Amino acid sequence: MMIALVDPRDTRWEVESPVYRVYFWHRPAGEPASGQEQMMWHCHEWRLTEAADVHEVLAWANGPEGRGRVFELFVEASHSDGLALLRLAGSTSDRERRRC
Template sequence: MEIVAVDPRDQQWECGSPSYRVHFHEGTSSDEYEVRGAESVQVVIEWAENDHAGRPYVLYARVDRDGLGLLRLAGREPHEAPLP
């Protein structure tokens, strides 16, 4: 991990109220949800951890820029190799 100081003037856009996508995994299947209007990302994480029977999940921020994209915030896809 590397931490460097930044100049905040280099950013070009910001989204004040993002939507999130949460993918819950169990075996080879998954359930996907979109969360809109959440007070904060912490609220979404709390929901994911408390309401879905301990299934592993991946949390994304939904980004609508040049099409729909997902920015991973937490978790790992089951098919990914573990980190070293």
């Protein structure tokens, strides 16, 4: 991790009430001899609006809805090419997954 001071005047816009997405990942249960390590990951994708802040979203994702599942957390951002997702938490680097 690299850390540096910034000039807060370098940004052009701010979103007061961001939209978040939480992707819960899981592997479907397989037959005992099915080679579950070869099975694809599945995900349930949720879009959260009107959250107080990212702490509220993390509490929801880590709460009963998450049921201990692995998740990724994104915030939506508008871009000239369309909608973009900015990753806030989670990673796919250690697992082979495909978007739902």
